[in-house]
Amino acid sequence: MSSDAPVPLSKNPVALPRTAVPLGITDPVEQARTELKAALAAIEEKANVPRRVEQALDENIERARAFNRRNPALTAVAVIAGAVAVGAAVWGFVRLYTR
Structure with missing residues (x-):
């Protein structure tokens, strides 16, 4: 049976963020x-630095994985270049420290 009565709207048809009134x-x-x-x-979201860092890391990891799926060879070159840069920085620091 169908009725011609209007369908009642819910109090909150759209999900609001926690910081909205x-x-x-x-x-x-x-x-x-x-x-x-x-x-x-809003204060909790703004002041919760570990959560914000975790979200930023998750976003960057997802971007890196997407980049790796698109360009695996370029990703390998970037990883090798990063390892060489870190190795050179450590070698330079140890060399300066031991002199």
């Missing part, structure tokens, strides 16, 4: 609580 809150106390919760979530 939904529209339509009429109670001032509830509005203040929601704003405080969003502000604390």
Whole structure:
């Protein structure tokens, strides 16, 4: 059976980020609580440096893997060049230290 009654919209049809305040809150106390919760979530995201570093590393690792899939030979050259640079830096440091 179908009815002509309108389909009720959910209160929150679109997923909001933790740092957003939904529209339509009429109670001032509830509005203040929601704003405080969003502000604390924003501070937590901004101040959580280990999580931000982890996300940046994950993104860079994914980019490196994608680069490796596209250009495996160039990736090998880059790894060898990096190893040579690190080896030369260590050798230079040890040479300066022992003189």
